[in-house]
Amino acid sequence: MAEGTNLLTRLRAGLQKTRQALRAQASALFGSGPLDPAALEGLEEALLQADTGVTVAAAILQSLRRRAQTGSLPDLTAVRAALREEIVSRLTVPESHPRPPVKPWVVLVLGVNGSGKTTTIGKLAHRAVASGDQVLLAAADTFRAGAIDQLKAWGDRSGAEVIAHQAGADPVAVVFDALQAGRARGGDRILIDTAGRLHTKRNLMEELRKMTRVLGKECPGAPHEVLLVLDATTGMSALPQAREFHLVAPLTGLVLTKLDGTAKGGAILGIVEALRVPVRFLGVGEDVEDLTPFSPTAFATAFLPD
Ligand SMILES: Nc1nc2c(ncn2[C@@H]2O[C@H](COP(=O)(O)OP(=O)(O)OP(=O)(O)O)[C@@H](O)[C@H]2O)c(=O)[nH]1
Ligand SMILES: [Mg+2]
Structure with missing residues (x-):
């Protein structure tokens, strides 16, 4: 309960810019008074500015207008409740297959340079x-200078052991070693840090394919989670990279970082709509505690003005 309250506070703080922009743009909807068509027009513009993308903004508006026409949205409170439902249902992605817990649970973390x-x-x-x-922690970013030390510092801070080779070593060999070590020690979780790569760099994307292949061969079912880390400040322009990564290493989850630095938090809606991959976590700051497990209802609460 205490953790839940704390996380919601962090999430609300992280989404402050997005929420304030929504309120400013759709002031007629988030005020009081009778429902008039202008309130919905303001909302469409607000969703577009929050970077939900045209498809999602139009679909939400269409649904709300349809409900308004049938008389089921008598006032602004009802419209806001309907909007909230729309957001929750759009962010709820069923698991594509059962995920029985196994040891070690192997998590491969991917993304472009600097995404977090x-x-x-x-x-x-x-x-x-x-x-x-x-x-x-597997230091499979052997490419960027300082990456191994950066991961080791996180290992020290969190109390996790780090498996690392020399800078410039083969990342696939690091992953292989981490897997061996995890199994030998009966570890619960292996988190694999990979080098940032542009989704257009074919050889680097091929390396990812190889990494997932080696993981699956050594440990059937691995990687159990393939997380794509997206920088929320790039908004919907993160979609093409997400699609490319999804083709090479089928994603099981998304993490959106730096929500605290952007008013484009609505991009989550557009990205989930396009990929049908669930969001697992949101990054809302640089501190170790600034990561909140994703919940569609908590997101909707923090995203929408009161
Ligand atoms: N404000 C904020 N900053 C973040 C968040 N997540 C990461 N950062 C910052 O983003 C910068 C890059 O983070 P890294 O974790 O090094 O990113 P990376 O994807 O590992 O980068 P490469 O390994 O170089 O590809 C750092 O300054 C982080 O502190 C977040 O949720 N909010
Ligand atoms: Mg890194």
Whole structure:
């Protein structure tokens, strides 16, 4: 309960820019008074500015207008409740297959340069260790200078062991070693930090394919989670990269970071709509605690003005 309240507070703080922009743009909807068509027009513009993308904004508006015509939205409170329902249902993605817990649970973390992969891994490690898990971090970013030390610092901070080779080593070999170590020690979780890569770089994307293949061969079912970390400040322009990563290493979940630095938090709606991959976590700051597990209802609450 205390953690839930704390997380919602962090989420609300993280989405403050997005929420304030929505309120400013759709002031007629978030005020009081009778429902008039202008309130809905303002909402469409507000959703577009929150970067939901045209498809989602139009679909939400169409649904609300239809409900308004049948008389089921008598006032602004009812419209806001309907909008909230729309958001929750659009962000609720059923799991595509059952996910029985296995040990070690292998999580591959991907994304373009600087999206927040290593920081997210540090935050995830902190959560997992705090809940009693034995966690191994695999330093498979052997490419960027300083990346291994950065992960080691997160290992120290969170109490997770780090498996690392030299800079420039083969990342697939690091992953292989981490898997061996995780199994030998009966570890609960292996979090794999990969180098940032542009989705257009074919050889680097091929390396990811190889990494997932090696994981699956060594440990059937692995990677159990493939998380794509997206920088929310890029809004809907993150969609093409997400599609490319999804083709090469089928994603099981998304993490949106830096929500605290943007008014484009609505991009989550557009990205989930396009990929049908669930959001798992939101990054709402640089601190180790600034990661909130994703819940469609909590998101809708923090996204919409009161
Ligand atoms: N404000 C804010 N900053 C974040 C968040 N997540 C990560 N950052 C910052 O974003 C920057 C890049 O984070 P990294 O974790 O190094 O990103 P990365 O994807 O591992 O980067 P590469 O390994 O170079 O591809 C750092 O300054 C982080 O502190 C977040 O949720 N909010
Ligand atoms: Mg990194």
